[in-house]
Amino acid sequence: xxxxxxxxxxWRIFVLAAVGGxxxxxxxPLVSLLVRVPxxxxxxxxxxxxxxxxxxxxxxxxxxxxFAVIVLGLPAAYVLATKRFPGKxxxxxxxxxxxVLPPTVAGVGLLLAFGRAGLxxxxxxxxxxxxxxxxxxxxxxxxFVASPFFVSxxxxxxxxxxxxxxxxxxxxxxTPGYTFRRVLLPLALPSVVAGAAMSWARAxxxxxATIMFAGNxxxxxxxxxxxxxxxxxxxxxxxxxxSVILLILSFTILLGLRFAHRLPRTPWVPRVAGDxx
Amino acid sequence: xxxxxxxRRRDAFRxxxxxxxxxxxxxxVVGESGAGKTTLLRLLAGLDRxxxxxxxxxxxxxxxxxxxxxxPAWERDVGYVAQDYAxxxxxxxxENVAFGLRAxxxxxxxxxxxxxxxxEGLDLxxxxxxxxxxLSGGQQQRVALxxxxxxxxxxxxxxxxxxxxxxxxxxxxxGELRALLARLVCATVLVTHHPLDAxxxxxxxxxxxxxxxxxxxxxxxxxRHPRSPYVAALLGVNLLRGTVLRREAGVAQVRxxxxxxxxxxxxxxxxxxxxxxxxxxxxxxxxxxxxxxNVFRGAVIEVVPEPPAGDRVRVVLGTRPPLVAEVTSHAxxxxxxxxxxxxxxxxxxxxxxxxx
Numbered sequence: 329x330x331x332x333x334x335x336x337x338x339w340r341i342f343v344l345a346a347v348g349g350x351x352x353x354x355x356x357p358l359v360s361l362l363v364r365v366p367x368x369x370x371x372x373x374x375x376x377x378x379x380x381x382x383x384x385x386x387x388x389x390x391x392x393x394x395f396a397v398i399v400l401g402l403p404a405a406y407v408l409a410t411k412r413f414p415g416k417x418x419x420x421x422x423x424x425x426x427x428v429l430p431p432t433v434a435g436v437g438l439l440l441a442f443g444r445a446g447l448x449x450x451x452x453x454x455x456x457x458x459x460x461x462x463x464x465x466x467x468x469x470x471x472f473v474a475s476p477f478f479v480s481x482x483x484x485x486x487x488x489x490x491x492x493x494x495x496x497x498x499x500x501x502x503t504p505g506y507t508f509r510r511v512l513l514p515l516a517l518p519s520v521v522a523g524a525a526m527s528w529a530r531a532x533x534x535x536x537a538t539i540m541f542a543g544n545x546x547x548x549x550x551x552x553x554x555x556x557x558x559x560x561x562x563x564x565x566x567x568x569x570x571s572v573i574l575l576i577l578s579f580t581i582l583l584g585l586r587f588a589h590r591l592p593r594t595p596w597v598p599r600v601a602g603d604x605x
Numbered sequence: 606x607x608x609x610x611x612x613r614r615r616d617a618f619r620x621x622x623x624x625x626x627x628x629x630x631x632x633x634v635v636g637e638s639g640a641g642k643t644t645l646l647r648l649l650a651g652l653d654r655x656x657x658x659x660x661x662x663x664x665x666x667x668x669x670x671x672x673x674x675x676x677p678a679w680e681r682d683v684g685y686v687a688q689d690y691a692x693x694x695x696x697x698x699x700e701n702v703a704f705g706l707r708a709x710x711x712x713x714x715x716x717x718x719x720x721x722x723x724x725e726g727l728d729l730x731x732x733x734x735x736x737x738x739x740l741s742g743g744q745q746q747r748v749a750l751x752x753x754x755x756x757x758x759x760x761x762x763x764x765x766x767x768x769x770x771x772x773x774x775x776x777x778x779x780g781e782l783r784a785l786l787a788r789l790v791c792a793t794v795l796v797t798h799h800p801l802d803a804x805x806x807x808x809x810x811x812x813x814x815x816x817x818x819x820x821x822x823x824x825x826x827x828x829r830h831p832r833s834p835y836v837a838a839l840l841g842v843n844l845l846r847g848t849v850l851r852r853e854a855g856v857a858q859v860r861x862x863x864x865x866x867x868x869x870x871x872x873x874x875x876x877x878x879x880x881x882x883x884x885x886x887x888x889x890x891x892x893x894x895x896x897x898x899n900v901f902r903g904a905v906i907e908v909v910p911e912p913p914a915g916d917r918v919r920v921v922l923g924t925r926p927p928l929v930a931e932v933t934s935h936a937x938x939x940x941x942x943x944x945x946x947x948x949x950x951x952x953x954x955x956x957x958x959x960x961x
Contacts, residue, residue: 495678499652500756501709
């Protein structure tokens with residue numbers, strides 16, 4: 329008995345120490361960012377024209393990218409959630425690939441596809457369009473890296489909607505499209521919104537693919553993360569101020585998602601998967 | 606009017622049935638769970654596809670494997686009420702009931718009168734703005750019925766309409782549903798595993814066992830002449846199979862695999878079904894002195910109270926042939942019946958029916 333309780337105590341100490349160390353490791357850089365610049369100074373740095381331009385650009389591009397991800401990703405999520413077809417697993421892996429692919433690799437890929445000699449680039453060039461190193465390139469890079477977060481969450485949400493609701497809708501004269509809009513989407517809405525928020529957060533933080541594919545042109549393609557990178561070499565205080573903004577935004581999004589499911593407006597959110605049938 | 610012949614095989618299970626239901630009439634398909642009842646409804650609704658067969662409702666062919674016809678579920682005039690109703694949890698009662706009309710593209714305003722009528726007709730007006738989770742089981746069922754009926758289907762499919770209800774509500778809802786079904790002009794197919802429901806709802810009753818219909822008939826026909834042990838057990842009667850040996854003086858001897866019986870003369874020779882109503886069987890500790898021609902000795906296997914009546918008890922006997930008797934709980938107490946008790950079971954020849 330004595331040996332057993334000693335073992336249990338040792339285990340508790342180990343777990344506490346490990347978790348404490350891990351939290352310290354995660355927290356230390358964040359705290360360092362927050363204490364580095366006094367609040368008044370922070371405010372001044374943020375209102376500097378260069379910072380404001382990066383802030384505005386990041387906001388506009390990430391919102392556009394999120395909308396594009398939703399529009400393109402919802403049909404994909406619907407297909408993945410409701411259909412069965414050969415090669416589905418391959419498609420699923422492909423959809424999630426940008427999640428683990430180094431963003432720089434994504435940037436090179438985008439550049440090769442949309443560059444002057446690229447597959448799509450040549451066709452666009454014939455129309456007099458060039459995408460690389462434009463604001464559109466920023467959005468495309470963000471769409472590329474952010475889409476898996478939305479598609480995965482939306483697919484999981486749509487799949488979790490009990491099939492009997494879609495069946496009931498079909499026997500009530502609802503076409504598959506009507507069923508999607510009036511039954512599947514509303515019931516999966518919490519997951520869809522969560523996916524969109526994650527997607528937005530990812531687009532906001534996008535760096536590698538952007539710098540490869542869109543460059544670093546202030547006011548045009550220099551988003552917040554790029555401004556932080558440049559600032560580190562020229563103006564540390566500004567870099568820290570922008571970092572703090574990104575930190576607060578990201579943390580707010582994640583925290584918001586954790587509280588969102590308690591909103592009284594969504595009483596139908598499935599609390600557990602399945603209903604015991 | 607529904608006429609359907611459908612077959613569908615999935616792994617080891619095979620469903621192969623032909624059903625018909627007249628407009629305004631209810632066909633009850635009764636069978637154990639896993640017999641294929643829900644599968645049958647899903648095929649009729651168009652939610653699953655038969656491997657072969659034909660489904661005709663009125664003048665429209667919804668499915669015809671030979672002709673390559675398959676009308677999708679959302680283009681069939683079929684109402685379907687699932688076992689647990691599947692009410693849309695994010696919509697109010699009113700929006701649930703309106704769903705079928707709106708899905709057909711009927712404008713909100715035009716749908717209003719029919720919607721109101723449907724809500725009124727099932728006493729749902731007071732709950733119109735509630736969500737399904739705020740309703741009792743009986744109210745949820747009425748919403749599901751209103752939702753299915755508001756589109757005026759030509760065929761209504763009900764899957765175990767009472768099984769999601771607790772015992773207390775079931776009795777009341779059974780009566781309401783029966784009255785509603787009697788008013789309907791469409792054909793109705795109701796599936797249940799509950800023999801009492803089959804008796805209450807069915808103009809015609811089809812017994813389904815392992816994916817095939819083993820007996821189809823009107824209620825009284827089934828009650829009088831069950832043709833399989835399952836149907837007999839369903840109805841609570843003893844069913845035996847035997848051969849007529851001798852007929853004289855209004856009675857006949859029938860030999861079964863487990864011994865001989867004396868029965869009222871069936872008027873036929875050869876193989877017959879024999880049914881013994883459990884209430885006709887008298888139990889006693891001593892050999893009976895009366896005029897009963899059939900006396901069997903054996904041990905009590907099980908004593909089962911009949912749930913609804915309370916006063917009646919079914920006694921399963923290990924006699925040859927095996928019998929089930931139904932006696933009062935008073936008799937069980939007086940005889941001290943418990944599993945293992947040795948007992949005499951007796952019944953008159955007139956309490957037995959034999960038929961071909």
